[in-house]
Every structure is written in C-alpha cells, then in structure tokens.
Amino acid sequence: MTVIAFLGAGSVVFTRELLADILSFPELRDVTLALHDIDPERLQTAEAIARQTADQLGCHPMIKATLDRRRALQDADFVINSIQVGMHAATVRDFEIPAKFGLRQTIADTLGVGGIFRALRTFPVLDGIARDIQEICPDAWLLNYTNPMAMNIGYLAAKAPQIKAVGLCHSVFWTVHDLAELLHVPLDEIDYTGAGVNHQAWLLRFEHRGESLYPKLDELLEKTPELRRRVRMDMYKRLGYFPTETSEHSAEYVPWYLHHDQEIERLRIPVGDYLRISADNVAEYHATRAALQNGEKLDLTRDATEYAPQVIHSMVTGTMRRIHGNVANRGLISNLPESYAVEVPCVVDRLGVRPERVGDLPAQCAALNRSFVSVGQLTVQAALTGDKRMVRQAAMVDPNTAATLTVEQIWDLCDELTAAHGDLLPEALR
Numbered sequence: 141m142t143v144i145a146f147l148g149a150g151s152v153v154f155t156r157e158l159l160a161d162i163l164s165f166p167e168l169r170d171v172t173l174a175l176h177d178i179d180p181e182r183l184q185t186a187e188a189i190a191r192q193t194a195d196q197l198g199c200h201p202m203i204k205a206t207l208d209r210r211r212a213l214q215d216a217d218f219v220i221n222s223i224q225v226g227m228h229a230a231t232v233r234d235f236e237i238p239a240k241f242g243l244r245q246t247i248a249d250t251l252g253v254g255g256i257f258r259a260l261r262t263f264p265v266l267d268g269i270a271r272d273i274q275e276i277c278p279d280a281w282l283l284n285y286t287n288p289m290a291m292n293i294g295y296l297a298a299k300a301p302q303i304k305a306v307g308l309c310h311s312v313f314w315t316v317h318d319l320a321e322l323l324h325v326p327l328d329e330i331d332y333t334g335a336g337v338n339h340q341a342w343l344l345r346f347e348h349r350g351e352s353l354y355p356k357l358d359e360l361l362e363k364t365p366e367l368r369r370r371v372r373m374d375m376y377k378r379l380g381y382f383p384t385e386t387s388e389h390s391a392e393y394v395p396w397y398l399h400h401d402q403e404i405e406r407l408r409i410p411v412g413d414y415l416r417i418s419a420d421n422v423a424e425y426h427a428t429r430a431a432l433q434n435g436e437k438l439d440l441t442r443d444a445t446e447y448a449p450q451v452i453h454s455m456v457t458g459t460m461r462r463i464h465g466n467v468a469n470r471g472l473i474s475n476l477p478e479s480y481a482v483e484v485p486c487v488v489d490r491l492g493v494r495p496e497r498v499g500d501l502p503a504q505c506a507a508l509n510r511s512f513v514s515v516g517q518l519t520v521q522a523a524l525t526g527d528k529r530m531v532r533q534a535a536m537v538d539p540n541t542a543a544t545l546t547v548e549q550i551w552d553l554c555d556e557l558t559a560a561h562g563d564l565l566p567e568a569l570r
Contacts, residue, residue: 141202142171142456145216145277147209147269148223148286149175150182152189153424158220159193160440161449167457168449169199176205176212183207185425188432196440209272216277218452221269222285225261226564231418233560234258239412241553243544244398246388247414249287250339251512252541256519256534257557259291261564263523266292270300281455281492283308283448289338289466291516293481297468298520306493307466307481308447309338315384316343323356333485334384335473335498338466340393340512341483342381342505344498357382371397371407379504384483388413393512395543451488458490467495474499475506480513480520511539526568531558 144162149155155175162168173190177183187205194201206212213219226233234254235245248254273280282305286292293307312334320327325348333345346353361368361377368374371387375394383390388410397403404411431438447463454461465486472495473482485496501509515538522530532554535541541550558570 142168142452143174143215143217144171144452145174145176145212145219145280146186147176147212147219147221149186149205150177150179151222151224152182152185152428153421154222154285155186156189156193156428156438158446158448159190160197160438161446162452163193163197163199163201165449165453168453169197170201172202172204172215174204174206174212174214174216176207176209178207180207181429182425185429185432189428189438192432192438193440196437209269210276213272213276213280216273216280218448218455219269219273219277219280219282220285220448221282223262223265224286225258225265226561228418228422230258230261230561230564232415233557235412235415237556237560238553241545241549243541243553244392244404244411245414245540246392246398246409246411247417248392249414250290250389251288251393251515252538253535253553253557255288255291256515256531256538257561257565259288259295259516259519260523260531260566260569261561262286262288262292263295264564264566266295267299270296270303273303274300278302280304281306281451283451284466285309285448288516290481290483290513291519293338293466293468294479294516295520295523297479297481298524301468304492305467306451306486307338307483308451308463309466309483310445310447311339311386312341312343312384312464312483313445313447315382316346319346319353319357319382323353323360325353325356333498334464335482335484335501336384336505337476337481337509337512337516338483339385339389340509341384341464342379342501343384344381344501346382354382369406369408371409374407379508381502381505392540394508395539398540399543451493454488455490455492460487460489462487463493465493465495467493472497473501473506475501475503476509477513477517480517511537522569523566526566528558528569531569 334341469482518534
C-alpha cells in the first residue's frame with residue numbers, strides 16, 4: 141500500500157486540494173495518508189478534511205494524524221512538504237520591518253530580504269526532516285512545495301544530497317494556461333518548455349502546431365495598451381522570453397521597478413500584496429474549519445492541476461508524464477552555477493523524476509538568473525557555515541534591495557530582522 145506523508149498538513153486549503161486530486165485517481169483511492177503538523181487544532185482540521193474528502197469521493201484511504209513527525213514518516217513512499225515556519229506572524233515581520241527602511245516588497249517569499257529570512261527560518265526544520273527521512277524512510281521521495289523553493293532545494297542538495305528531493309511549483313503550467321486563454325489557443329495543443337530558476341524560468345519554447353506563439357503575443361501587445369501595463373509583459377518585450385511567474389512576484393526579483401514610483405503606477409504593482417494574501421489564507425482556514433464543524437460539504441469541483449498527485453500517480457502506475465520540476469543543477473543548465481537548484485522539464489514514471497538537460501539558456505535570461513541565484517547561494521552558505529556576514533551579503537547583492545538601500549541600511553535591516561525572528565533562525569546566525 142502506498143503511504144503518503146503530509147508535513148505541514150495544517151495548511152488546510154492546500155492540503156484539501158492535494159487530497160482531492162490524489163483520491164480522484166482510482167489507483168490511489170486506498171492509499172495511507174499520514175498527516176503531520178505541530179499545531180494540534182490545525183492538525184485536527186486537516187484530519188477532518190481528509191475524512192470528509194474521502195467520504196465525498198466514496199473511497200477508503202487509511203488516515204492517521206500525528207503531532208510526531210517521525211511517526212508520520214513511518215513507511216512513507218512520498219513526503220509532501222508544505223511547512224511554513226513562523227506562519228502569518230513571521231510574514232508580517234518580513235514586510236513591516238523592511239517597509240520602515242523604505243524597502244518595497246510584493247510577495248517576499250522567494251528572493252529579497254523576505255525570501256532570505258524565510259529560508260533561514262526553514263532550513264533548521266529541513267535539517268530535521270532530512271535526518272528523519274534518511275533514518276526512517278530513505279527510499280521516499282520528498283516533494284517540496286515550501287518557499288523559497290530554489291533556496292530550499294539548493295540547501296538540501298548541499299546538506300543532504302542523498303535525499304530524493306524535487307521541488308514542485310505550478311507556475312510554468314499556469315503561465316502557459318493563462319497565455320493560452322489570452323491568445324485563444326487550446327491549451328492541449330500547445331507545446332512548451334520552460335527553464336531557469338523557480339519563479340524566474342523562461343518559456344524557451346511556446347508553440348502551436350509547430351509555429352511559435354510569440355508573434356501572436358506580440359500582435360496582441362501592440363494593439364492592447366493596458367496589457368502592456370504588467371511587469372511580465374514589460375520584461376518579455378525587453379528580454380524576448382516570457383517569465384514564468386506572476387507580475388507581482390517578478391517585480392521584486394529585479395532592480396528596475398519597485399524603486400520607482402512612476403514604474404509602480406505604470407505597471408500597476410501591488411506593493412505588500414502578500415500581506416493581504418496571507419491574511420486571506422488565515423481567514424479561509426477559519427472558514428473551512430467552521431464549515432466542517434457545521435457539517436457542510438467541501439467544494440471538490442476543480443481540475444487536477446497540482447504536480448504532487450500526478451507525480452505520485454506516475455510513480456505508482458508507470459504512467460509517463462512530463463512536468464517542470466526543481467532539482468539540483470548537475471549539468472542541466474550549463475550557463476548557471478552547478479549544484480544550485482534549477483527548474484527544468486522532467487519526465488516522471490515508475491523510475492522516478494528524471495530531469496532533462498537544457499544546455500545554455502539565452503544569455504540575457506541566464507544573466508538575470510545568475511543575480512537571482514547569487515542571493516540564494518549566499519543564503520545557503522550562511523546557513524552551512526554559520527557566517528552572519530553572508531546573510532548581509534546576500535541582501536547586499538539582492539537586486540531590489542541594493543537598488544533601494546545603502547549598505548549600512550541593509551546591515552541594520554538584517555540586524556533588526558534577525559532580532560525579530562529570534563530562535564526561529566539557525567542558532568549560529570542569531
């Protein structure tokens with residue numbers, strides 16, 4: 141029997157969607173679901189969601205919920221990681237403290253000081269997860285959803301390279317999905333390849349029946365001025381390849397936009413947007429918990445679009461799929477640094493996740509990716525070595541932070557964030 145462990149199962153909205161997708165596959169209707177969270181109330185809610193989902197879908201998985209991570213990992217074939225260390229309160233600190241210094245952020249979960257400190261909060265927990273997997277279920281696949289994706293996969297590649305880890309993010313898929321709707325082209329008729337780093341990969345191939353769709357997108361942009369008022373569209377027109385994460389995300393990975401009031405207005409950039417999203421997630425958790433307590437049914441009417449259920453189904457059944465995954469760069473993208481995480485096409489079947497070699501990215505795309513990667517590499521090295529200066533150096537080379545603050549301000553900001561996050565950070569870096 142296939143055993144799937146959920147770490148951070150208390151992220152109930154996300155857990156609900158994954159469970160619905162997993163249990164919708166006939167071959168996975170009798171899996172064992174091991175739910176783990178450190179918050180008893182959230183764990184109880186996750187278990188209620190799992191049982192309600194199974195009941196509505198008419199299937200009979202074995203469900204167990206535990207506050208003990210090691211127990212959840214017992215006999216696991218797949219480990220889905222969606223932890224968020226510090227939860228909403230830590231996210232608020234990641235926005236409010238930089239804002240005092242005049243630093244603007246939009247999402248703050250991938251790069252910049254928000255991404256750096258989210259990574260540093262997450263690494264100690266990843267250490268424990270990796271140790272437990274190696275001891276309890278060494279053959280399990282770790283399917284990571286936790287951001288900052290590239291830093292987390294890069295850290296695992298350096299600290300626990302024997303772990304079979306792949307980072308899963310649907311940004312490439314949804315980019316193509318949304319462009320297909322924009323261009324009125326059936327999604328299932330589009331061939332595409334994305335590559336780069338998570339949240340800053342590029343559509344290298346974007347074709348309909350063998351013809352590039354970029355000229356059609358160019359025509360649409362030319363006659364639609366409002367469409368040009370988006371960060372991703374602006375980046376595409378200047379770089380020649382479409383970036384695979386939202387404009388809100390993309391704005392804070394580069395030095396060109398958030399530092400300038402006129403660019404924020406021109407491109408309609410929602411500064412601080414993730415504070416609203418994070419608060420909405422908390423509200424949805426409470427609404428879901430209340431609905432379950434009132435005996436209401438869950439809304440399970442959605443397309444199966446998350447990668448983890450598809451990956452599990454492919455490995456269990458041998459059904460071949462092609463996804464985009466985040467793995468250590470071991471000869472996959474030749475003009476990006478070795479061993480740090482990259483996002484590339486991957487074939488998945490009973491043999492596991494097998495990344496495809498891309499070769500060189502276009503020079504301008506690789507150049508932008510390298511500034512992104514430099515922040516992550518320094519953050520990972522800070523945690524591996526315990527060198528506090530490297531945390532500050534990571535912030536110094538971050539494009540948006542460097543465009544906004546002086547080096548002294550960057551140093552002071554990191555000091556204040558370190559004090560604010562306290563014992564959530566690695567001991568050597570406090």
